[in-house]
Amino acid sequence: MTTLTDQEHPFDDAGDTPPIRRTTLQTLLRLYPYARPALPRLTLGMLAALLAALVALAIPQVLQRLVDGALSRQDSAQIWPAVVAILGLGVLEAVLIGLRRWFVLGPGTHIEARMRNALYARLQDLPVSFHDRWPSGQLLSRAVSDLNQIRRWISFGLVLLVVNLVTIVIGAVILVSMNWVLGVIFLVCSVPLWIVGYLFEEKYSVVARRSQDQAGDLATAVEESVHGIRVLKAFGRGSFALKNFSAQAESLRGTEIEKARAIAGIWLWLLLVPDVAFALCLVAGVWLASQGELTVGGLVAFFATATVLRWPVESIGFLLSMTFDTRTATDRFFDVLDAPNTITDPEHPATIDHPQGRLAFEDVHFRYPDSPDRFPDLLDGIDLVLEPGETMALVGLTGSGKSTLTALTTRLYDVTAGAVTLDGVDVRALGREELRRHLAMAFEDATLFSASVRDNVLLGRPEWAERSGDADAALEEALQVAQAGFVHELPQGVDTLVGEEGMSLSGGQRQRLALARAVAAKPAVLVLDDPLSALDVDTESLVEAALREVLASTTALVVAHRPSTVMLADRVALLEGGRITAVGRHSDLLRQSEHYKFVISSLEDEERRESARKGVTL
């Protein structure tokens, strides 16, 4: 069991994936499936870049030849052809650079888009337990910053890294072939670079990962400060939140500076080593020239070529750090993609053609994976059957597991033992899509999406995404049941945008729309988690009256805190200590079960209070 006070990250305590230590190369190779369609163009781009580099190398050569030849003979007739040649090479270089960009950069954006869509799809597929564990800021920073980083590396870093390394190798071969003594000095001098580069990876990868994780934490802090703005304002804790945020921002700054220190370290070597090599080669070269082993022209040519290699060598520093940043980003991307999906469709899903709506819990056990051993299962052997068309109220104390039990029906979580069956079929044997078509839920905290009222209500009926008579009728009916007529008074009626991006609605209004959504789905089984908690008494009784008709023909499991909600039900199940301890009609349970009376009845309190009040007024 993990301790809970430390600053760990979700992937550390996921527990289900033993961390595989991959090398940077192995990690980056995992991008291959996404990059594969772009590989031909990437290769062509590298080729263009290489050719451009060669042309750039050739221009000074041509110039030197020209200057040494024609111009030294003061032959003005040779000037025009030379200018044309230079111009031609110049245009060619520009064209090749344009080609490189054209080849490489377009596909880069496609890779990024592909990965972003894959990440999103995966996140939607992963079970709720995954999302419980991962703050959405961490997910957001993966979807945006990390994928941007990967795109830039593929279309820029990778290409330059390959081209520059090839240029360095070609240059080194040329240097050795020009003069093997100087060439070897140059090569030997570069050995520390490889050592430093290796050490750099060790150090930098760790810091880079930490920095990206901290950036994700910071994004989470930002998100919370925005989503929790009402609480922060209510308690005047803006500056307190700022203090926490600042502390996190400060630690990110610390990491970034540590990162800069590592980069400064490798920069130092990358700049120093060529200079040392140059100084040694200068002394050795001049000595060789004095010995007649080397011409002055050869010496100049050696330094000219070595100079060309300087930029590629220096660029290795930021290309390496970019590569390691990308490795980290890739790791973080695959943290999500590799997360095991514990709730998947069966290989050969069963189907229910004409659902009757018989929902049964058979010795259902459930415990959250991080629940300590000393605790019993939260749901410890639930046996309960809802006959087709029956409405069952589920009553129990706050925290007794009612919401968890409802979540098991649509497989937001899976049972840890036993089974939930629909018409005799284990819900795990059905495809999730089908299961959730048969079963619709309204949640305690009503979530609306940034879409029109209409789209929000008809969310469970994709076939009605287009406007039609049927769709309008169904929409109207659902709104009627949920007493959500207020939407017609909104600026654009049912087309008014609600949710994050739209009109802000009150808790009661949101709850009614969420209820309308569940009703509009016309499922075989309705699961309603305390669906009326935010409604006022008048509205509540109206909703109840309308809901009664719907429930007459639909199997329903209704979590209830209030007697009024219980009244909707044919039978009531009492959840206590992880088991159903009583099932029966409301009036029977009131007589038979002390616990039930304790949970649901406030009549006595009220009578006591009333008599007290009368005593005062009399």
Add this chain to the structure above:
Amino acid sequence: MSVTGVEGEERSNFSAAESKQIRARSLRLLGSLLAPVRWPVIAAMLIVVLSTVAQVAGPALIAYGIDQGLPALLDQDWFPLAATGVVYLLTGVIGAGLIAWYTLMSARISQGVLIDLRKRVFLHTQRLSLEFHESYTSGRIISRQTSDLDAIRELLDSGINQLVQGLLYMTFTAIALFALDGMSGLVLFGSLVPLLILTRWFQVRSQTLFRQSRTASASLIVQFVETMTGIRAVKAFRAEKRNEKVFGELVEDYRKVNGRVIQLFGIFDPGLVLIGNVAVAVVLLVGGFRVADGQLAIGALLAALLYTRRFFDPMEDMAMFYNSYQSAAAALEKISGVLEEHPGVPDPVAPVDLWKARGQVSFDQVSFAYQSDRVILPRFDLTLPAGQTIALVGSTGAGKSTLAKLMARFYDPSDGRVSLDGVDLRDLHPKDLRRAIVMVTQEAYLFSGSVADNIAIGKPDATPAEIVAAARAVGAHDFIEGLPSGYDTDVNKRGGRVSAGQRQLISFARAFLADPAVLILDEATSSLDIPSERLVQQALQTLLADRTAVIIAHRLSTVAIADRVLVMEHGRIVEDGTPADLIAGTGRFAQLHAAWRESLV
């Protein structure tokens, strides 16, 4: 149309005047960010100048080594060569050391600027009114603080470095060329004309595109965050496929905008190379004939050609800089827009202290309407004496929450004044206001961190004992003890585990701990079960004994502990009296109470 604040930020077609206004405010922001670090910036620039000099010295030293060292060595004189080698080594060490130092220094500067900006945006976001948050939406404010700040970080990380070095390099090279051969210098000067035209074209085109890119990425973020926060509903209603389509389209929009930006570079970058290479050819042409005429030395022409070419070397880096600059500028525009927003509920200029509030709240001639002229509360007067417990009753949309929000100064009234102990809330020092008046809402938001941390929001310096006492008082202690790590349980990781009722209990404990003079409960018990509510009510009776309280609740059980009931309808208070009087009457409240009484068992 206006472009003040965040208005019009989704547009990308600004008029010249609007662009100017936006650019001016971005620059002001940038200036104010750089002002505190101006000395480190100047120092960093000096380091770059020195290191560039050290770098430029290299070729000259090689030339010296060959020209002077070789003849000397032939005379068996090692000194010039050895000295050159040593000096070369020294300049190398100094140059590399300076660059490394600069790298670290610029990281310090840019991180300093960044943290400054982060804090400013964060604090300003917190200051902005709820009304702003409700209309601007959380997704956008989040993307301002995440992806837009990323863009600025990129500029600071790589951009400035490139700009400074590039500019210096070009300046030095140009000076050297003019000194060498004025004619070639003029050619270089001439090449600046197409260079400026190209850059200007790029600037105008890319500005629009980068703005579109920021907007596209914000839409992407909104959709992403919404899906992840509403993942249960997404799954339960099988919205995955449709979401994938919507998100896919947003990704494609973003990709296209990005692609267009990149295409622009595909023209700009080779364009730069072309201008440079043509300039080389022209210098060769002009110089070649002069060499043929004997007016120019060959060596000078060769040097002129190399300098001309080198002049354009940093241009690609500069283009990269411009890339990150444009992206950051677009981000800065949006951020400066948010920072320009005036808090709708501003802090007082001359705050009045109220060390010990008694808790009398008065509404004098108050009315409230949203900007859209929808009048929510018509003009009214109301006094809540200190220590009174008031129940606010009425159907949804009657204006109860608005009244409560005016009391908590989430909004300011459109007209009239709300005062606490005679002090206008608008003049009250924020610390005193928030200490005196606390509002608990139905959406009991929990922050990541432990349960104890969340309760401590009510009083950040609370001792563990106080926290436990508060939890005990509202009846939250038992369930908290039952969590895997008790008070230290991280609510974020177990967010799915803490039920809505439990969240409400935690937020109750928060309010209990805060111990305000005025407590506003807006549907704060809606998700509690009856036993929990019973406990909360008992707690409230002790808690509310000596303080002013406003309770909004649909369940009239909560109303029972009130001294006074206000019934609201369509923004007006239609009944006002003690519960007993109203129940005994025949008014709205009597009906509500009868219906509710009926529903009890």
